[in-house]
Amino acid sequence: MTLVNETSALLSKLGVSAAALSAGDLAVSSPVTGETIATVAQVSAATAAKAIDEAHAAFLEWRKVPAPRRGELVRLLGEELRAHKDELGRLVSIEVGKIPSEGLGEVQEMIDICDFAVGLSRQLYGLTIATERPGHRMMETWHPLGVVGVISAFNFPVAVWSWNAALALVCGDSVVWKPSEKTPLTALACEAIFARAVKRFGDDAPHGLLKVLVGGADVGEALVDHPRVPLVSATGSTRMGRAVGPRLAGRFARAVLELGGNNAGIVCPSADLDMALRAIAFGAMGTAGQRCTTMRRLFVHESVYDQIVPRLKKAYESVTVGNPLEGRALIGPLIDKAAFDGMQKALEEAKAAGGSVTGGVRVDAGHAEAFYVRPAIVEMPSQAGPVMEETFAPILYVMKYSDFDAVIAEHNAVGAGLSSSIFTRDIQEAERFLSAEGSDCGIANVNIGTSGAEIGGAFGGEKETGGGRESGSDAWKAYMRRATNTVNYSKALPLAQGVSFDID
Ligand code: UN1
Numbered sequence: 121m122t123l124v125n126e127t128s129a130l131l132s133k134l135g136v137s138a139a140a141l142s143a144g145d146l147a148v149s150s151p152v153t154g155e156t157i158a159t160v161a162q163v164s165a166a167t168a169a170k171a172i173d174e175a176h177a178a179f180l181e182w183r184k185v186p187a188p189r190r191g192e193l194v195r196l197l198g199e200e201l202r203a204h205k206d207e208l209g210r211l212v213s214i215e216v217g218k219i220p221s222e223g224l225g226e227v228q229e230m231i232d233i234c235d236f237a238v239g240l241s242r243q244l245y246g247l248t249i250a251t252e253r254p255g256h257r258m259m260e261t262w263h264p265l266g267v268v269g270v271i272s273a274f275n276f277p278v279a280v281w282s283w284n285a286a287l288a289l290v291c292g293d294s295v296v297w298k299p300s301e302k303t304p305l306t307a308l309a310c311e312a313i314f315a316r317a318v319k320r321f322g323d324d325a326p327h328g329l330l331k332v333l334v335g336g337a338d339v340g341e342a343l344v345d346h347p348r349v350p351l352v353s354a355t356g357s358t359r360m361g362r363a364v365g366p367r368l369a370g371r372f373a374r375a376v377l378e379l380g381g382n383n384a385g386i387v388c389p390s391a392d393l394d395m396a397l398r399a400i401a402f403g404a405m406g407t408a409g410q411r412c413t414t415m416r417r418l419f420v421h422e423s424v425y426d427q428i429v430p431r432l433k434k435a436y437e438s439v440t441v442g443n444p445l446e447g448r449a450l451i452g453p454l455i456d457k458a459a460f461d462g463m464q465k466a467l468e469e470a471k472a473a474g475g476s477v478t479g480g481v482r483v484d485a486g487h488a489e490a491f492y493v494r495p496a497i498v499e500m501p502s503q504a505g506p507v508m509e510e511t512f513a514p515i516l517y518v519m520k521y522s523d524f525d526a527v528i529a530e531h532n533a534v535g536a537g538l539s540s541s542i543f544t545r546d547i548q549e550a551e552r553f554l555s556a557e558g559s560d561c562g563i564a565n566v567n568i569g570t571s572g573a574e575i576g577g578a579f580g581g582e583k584e585t586g587g588g589r590e591s592g593s594d595a596w597k598a599y600m601r602r603a604t605n606t607v608n609y610s611k612a613l614p615l616a617q618g619v620s621f622d623i624d
Contacts, residue, residue, distance in 0.1 A: 123150055127157045127214055130207050131305065135312030141305075146334065148305055151217040151453040152445055154489025160304050162335040168296075168342035171331040175267045175294040176348040178328035183264035183292040185324050190290050191241025193325055196317040197286070198234030201227060208278065208309055215303050216274055217452040219444040222407055230282035232575045233591055237286035240596055244291065255610020262600040264292025265374075269343040269352035271364070274455055275410045275512075276355070277303035278310055280378070283575065283591040284353045284599075285314075285330065291599040293351075296331045298343055300356075302455060304334040344368060351376065351598065355412075358510070358536065358584045365586070376598050377586025378579070380510040381538030383561070383570040384417035384531050386521075386553070388544035393428055395567060396543035400516070401435050403541075403569030405495045408451050409514030410459070412585075413539045413563070413571035417507060418518045419527050425520050429499065432518075433478045436497045441483045453485070453492045454513060460491040463513035466506040470498045470517070473505035480515070508534050524549060532560045538581030539563040539570035562589070 121129070127150075128138050144161030163171070182190070201208070209224035218226065246260035268288040272280040277299060285295045299307035311332040318325045333339050344352055344367045353376035354364045361379040368375045385403065387396050403415035420428055444452035454460050460482065467480045480496030495514035500507055507517045521527040531540065540559040543566075544550050550566045552558050562581035563573055573579050578593035580586070589595040 123153060123155060123214060124157050127211070127305065130211050130214075131309060133207050134204055134211070134309040135316060136305075136308045140308060146301060146304060148215070148302075149489070150214050151455050151490060152214060152443055153487045154491075155487075157214065158305060160308070160334055163333050163339060164335070165338040165342040168333050168335065168339045169346060171328075171333055172267055172296055172343070172346045172348055174328035175296050175331050178326040179264065179266050179292075179294040181326040182294055182329060185292070187241045187244055187290060187292065189324070190292060191238045193317060193321045194234050194241065194286050194289050195238045196320050197314060198231050198238070200313045200316045201231050201234065204313055205231070208306070208313070211306050211309055212277060213444050213452075215305050216277055216455060217444055218407060219449060219452050226276060226279045229279040229575055233282050233286045236575055236592060237290045240287070241290040244596065244600065246602070249604075251606065253606075253608075253614050255608060255612065257607045257609065259605050261603045261605055262291075262597070263603060265599055265601050266293060266350040267346075267348055268293045268295050268599060269346075269349045270295060270297040271340055271343065271352065271354040271356065271360075272297070272299050273356040274300040274302040275407065275412070277306040280355045280590070281307070281310060283579070284376075287591070287596050288599050289329070291596055293599055294329050296333060296343060296349070298333045298335065298339050301334075301336060307332050307334065340364075345371070347371065350374060353588065353590065354378070358586075361586050374598060375586070376580075376588035376590060378412065378581075378588050378590060379586040380536040380584060381412040381414065381570075381581065382416050382508070382510045382534045382536040383413060383539040384419060385415050385540070385570060386527055386531060386542045386544075387418065387420045387424060387428060388524075388542065388546060388549050389421045389423045390545040390549075391424065391543035392545065392567070393424060397428060397431055397435070399541070399543070399567075399569035400432060401439075403571045404516040405436070405439060405451055405514050406571060408454055408493070409495065410455065410512055411571050413573060414514070415516060415541075415570045416510065417503070417531075417534075418516055419521045419530065420518060422520050422522050429518055433497055436479045436495050439495065441492050441494055442485055451492075451495060451514070453490050457489075457491055459513055460493060462511055463493060463496070463515060466509070466511040466513070466515055467496060467498070469506040470500065470515075474501045475499065475517070503530050503533065510536055524552075528553070528558060535584035536581065537561040537583040538585045539565070539573070541565040541568060541570050543567055
């Protein structure tokens with residue numbers, strides 16, 4: 121079966137009509153072969169504004185539905201995702217080039233966040249607070265916020281939406297989603313899956329609870345500027361975040377930003393080297409380096425450098441790169457030519473800065489417009505040049521260290537502070553890495569790599585990563601507004617000493 125036919129068959133099983141695949145002028149190509157697999161319709165900024173108004177009307181109804189009942193809708197969404205996991209996972213593989221286990225893994229993250237949010241729908245707790253006033257009670261109440269705008273990136277085309285949507289829905293919000301222009305098909309599939317859940321749920325889910333807006337930058341801007349969108353959760357590049365953040369701040373709207381990651385690992389003298397090697401290989405090469413949590417920098421203690429780096433190079437040279445839809449490739453393609461060019465540019469800069477490059481060359485998979493590349497490992501004399509920047513491709517910069525304090529400082533010296541890990545069996549090193557003077561990232565791990573964060577923890581980072589938090593822990597609070605309520609059940613109204621009003 122051709123890729124076009126398979127895509128169409130998958131989408132029809134998922135509930136998207138074949139007509140949608142040739143409905144407009146946005147060409148969707150699969151990075152697996154580089155061929156165009158659909159041309160879908162895009163909405164205008166005016167249509168986007170209308171959709172936001174409809175989502176706002178839906179919010180006004182949805183906020184009145186009790187939270188545990190809202191949780192039931194998300195439970196049904198989780199069921200539908202379970203039932204369609206294979207198809208949606210395969211579609212992710214076709215649209216972004218993930219290997220099958222990663223395409224399915226992404227859908228599993230969606231299922232997991234649904235389960236989490238269902239539980240959360242009965243746990244949107246506020247505190248009861250001791251008041252200084254006699255005969256009073258003080259408490260906090262969490263209320264639905266409004267329309268939540270979601271802007272997602274190509275690399276997690278469905279999971280990021282679900283981390284936001286599952287929470288937003290149990291919190292009583294409606295959702296307007298602008299997926300990456302590179303991945304509209306998986307977004308249309310999610311819309312259809314959600315529609316099935318709504319159908320099973322019943323009439324108390326208002327029309328317009330989820331709007332998917334396929335479109336360009338003007339649609340993103342419509343979402344960012346619309347006064348009825350109190351929160352925009354945007355995942356993507358730091359450059360995108362720099363454009364979105366100030367515009368939201370300008371109208372006092374909230375932002376959940378998940379931006380770049382220039383994540384590092386540190387291998388200490390006492391590390392279990394086999395374990396470290398496996399974790400580094402997975403974290404640095406997995407998803408062809410196109411995760412925000414990809415390991416991009418590695419600091420290795422000089423005493424173990426020669427035991428680990430040659431083995432790592434061997435793994436880089438032998439890993440199978442190829443078509444993720446057939447065979448046993450562990451690394452699929454880059455998303456497009458721009459990604460390949462960006463990688464080559466970074467490697468040239470690294471060489472100019474004294475780096476020694478292994479790998480990084482294009483792999484011929486028989487498709488002129490598909491960009492497969494052997495992952496690159498670059499031994500650097502110091503942390504300089506392209507090492508300071510996130511390049512969204514499989515490049516691991518390796519540096520030697522000798523002093524623990526100095527390596528922590530180097531680790532923290534880059535702009536993005538998303539994920540980090542240390543490999544050590546020395547408890548003092550491990551604890552110092554996790555302490556206030558250790559890693560400055562939103563995710564800090566011991567003896568496990570930088571990627572593969574579970575949905576139960578709050579996902580996000582610091583500094584140029586945007587400071588946002590999605591998914592687990594208390595991330596839900598960003599999707600609600602808090603009121604502090606004070607109730608006076610006494611017969612008196614205490615005012616400041618010496619203050620009284622003549623009201624007779
Ligand atoms: C991302 O790359 O945008 O921790 C998210 C991970 C995944 C999420 C990555 N659970 O690698």
